[in-house]
Amino acid sequence: MDDRHSGAPVLAVENLRTEFITREGRVRAVDDVSFSLAAGEILGLVGESGSGKSMTGYSIMGLVDAPGQVTGGSIRLNGRELRGLPEGGMRQLRGDRIAMIFQDPMMTLNPVLRIDTQMIEAVLAHHRVGRERAREMARDALARVGLADPEEKLLAYPHQFSGGMRQRVAIAIALLNRPDVIICDEPTTALDVTTQNQILYEMQTLCRESGSALIWISHDLAVVAGLADRIAVMYAGQLVESGSVDAVLDHARHPYTRGLIASSPSRNARGAPLAQIAGSTPSPLAWPSGCRFRDRCPRATDICATAPDTDHEGGHAWRCFHPVFEDAGDDCHDCGDRDDREEAP
Known part of the structure; x- marks a missing residue:
């Protein structure tokens, strides 16, 4: 299924197929999935658990572990084909031009390192800047996601933060290098409603300001309705419907x-x-x-x-x-x- 919308696509996924070879047989977790995303656009990818929406995100990021593999289709980021790109090439892109925010922020954060150490290294991995400049970028990123006193937060460890604060730090790390595409895998599911709404508003604002495109993976249509420009509905590894929020929800x-x-x-x-x-x-x-x-x-x-x-x-x-x-x-x-x-x- 291919959505037609105006604007040159920053991400174009065509006929994506991801399979797992198991003792029980071949599992086609993602099958013939196609969509595109323009700069600054927010796509809500929704469906039941097991529909393949998270695996679609992992496939785009090149994070499918054996025995899984992307076996077909095309993934182009600003016209550059990602499928088949060596791991070294993908490592250069991850966290820089394309980033992912996970449901559990501790998949991003190292529990034994201070926040400043982790964020500075994330900058230095992709940019030739001094440590002081990298620290400034880290502090600014924490301020953008609504964390008060970001200088103090840089000196803290992840265990000193609440779940909502840890998720904000994970979002700040994803935004550090102003990536072209951010993939969010239900990052607010475990948070209280107030914190969830704050983060949704901040993500929407940050995407509009930075021009980053966003894929928001969720099972919650209500969340996606208030956040996304378009919705794509997945079932059993395939896209079954897609379009603008109004078209999908009202018609x-x-x-x-x-x-x-x-x-x-x-x-x-x-x-x-x-x-x-x-x-x-x-x-x-x-x-x-x-x-x-x-x-x-x-x-x-x-x-x-x-x-x-x-x-x-x-x-x-x-x-x-x-x-x-x-x-x-x-x-x-x-x-x-x-x-x-x-x-x-």
Whole structure:
């Protein structure tokens, strides 16, 4: 699926495929994923656990460990192909032109080193500047993410910070060299709502000011709705729908996207049980043939046993034989009326 939007892409992912060879068989964790990202743009990559969204981020960063490997497709950063780039070349780009913020900030921070040591080294690894200049850059980065008294924070160790403060430091490190692309893997999931909202606002502001493009990986549509410019929905290793926030949330075409929206507590009447998507995500060792959502989809017909093509409506794209054209703001429980499936568009 390929989103069309204005602006030269700073990141272009085409037909990305990542596989794991296990004793049980071949696992295709990411399968034929395509999207592009312009400078300063924020893309929300959403889906259930196991949908492949985090693995997509790791694949772009070149952080897929054996027995996994990127086996197909193209990843271009400012026109430069990253797939097949030697580890030394990727190491030069990571933390400089492309950075990742993890759900657990301790995947970024070394617990036995002071913050200034870690941040200064992150600068010196990519820039020929003196240590004093590197320290100034580190202090400025901490101030940009809203940490009070950044000079004092530079002298602290990670264990002296709260979870929210550690995550802010991890974000500051990612922003140090003003990368072209930042990938955020649910970095606010473990934080309280107030801290989460502060970090979301700061990330949005920093991207607008610096021009960095952002991929925000999340299972929370509400978070993505307030942050992103576009949304891409993943299911079973594939993108099933993508488009602007308004297009995807207000006019969702794919039954899976509509199921995610309907399961949001804000979409249910007070006291009413939450809407649910029937069944569970299939095993990646045995993806269904054709449309991977068909075993859970109330609109599925025989044709869904073959792989659907991607349809477009402007910048809105979906991968479905039977897209839904009612307003997603309406009650969508009737979208699963099996008596009308054969007439579905």
